Amino acid sequence: MGTVKDTIHTTELDTAYLRGRQLLEKRKYAQALYVLHDYRDRNTAIALLSLGQDREALRILEALPATATSEYLRAIACSRLGRKAEGRRHFLEACRRDERMEYRAALDPEIDELLKN
Incomplete structure (x- = not known):
């Protein structure tokens, strides 16, 4: 059973993470990355991609479990690199996992470029 101190620390982390996601939604990518950097999750990767730090974003994405979204983000990072x-x-793996990803090809220049060649 956790202590009160553990509960407070977890609550602070949850609050920080929520704040990072809010900053991401507001497109304040540098601020979001400052908050989310240590989480090294999909949202961290999105902040990095948004700031043009594609190589670091790909490192994070490669460490995450493969999902339709993570595969899609990997595709964007690879395209940029x-x-x-x-x-x-x-x-294609993102589309296999979730066919709704197919509509993204025409919306994202990086994905559209991948499919041309």
Whole structure:
């Protein structure tokens, strides 16, 4: 059973994480990254991608379990890094996991570029 101190610390972390997500939603990417950096999750990767830190975002995404969303984000990072064939594979895997991802191809220039070649 956790102590009161553990509960307070967990609550502070949850509050910080929520604040980081809110900053991300408001497109305040640098501030969001400052808060989310140590979590090293999908939201951290989104902040990094939004700031053009694609290589670091890909490192984080590669450590996460494969889901439709993580595969889609990997595709974007790979596209930006010039790794077109790898990016295409990630995008196709995202679509295999969730067919709703297919509509994203026309909306995102990075994905559209992957599918041209």
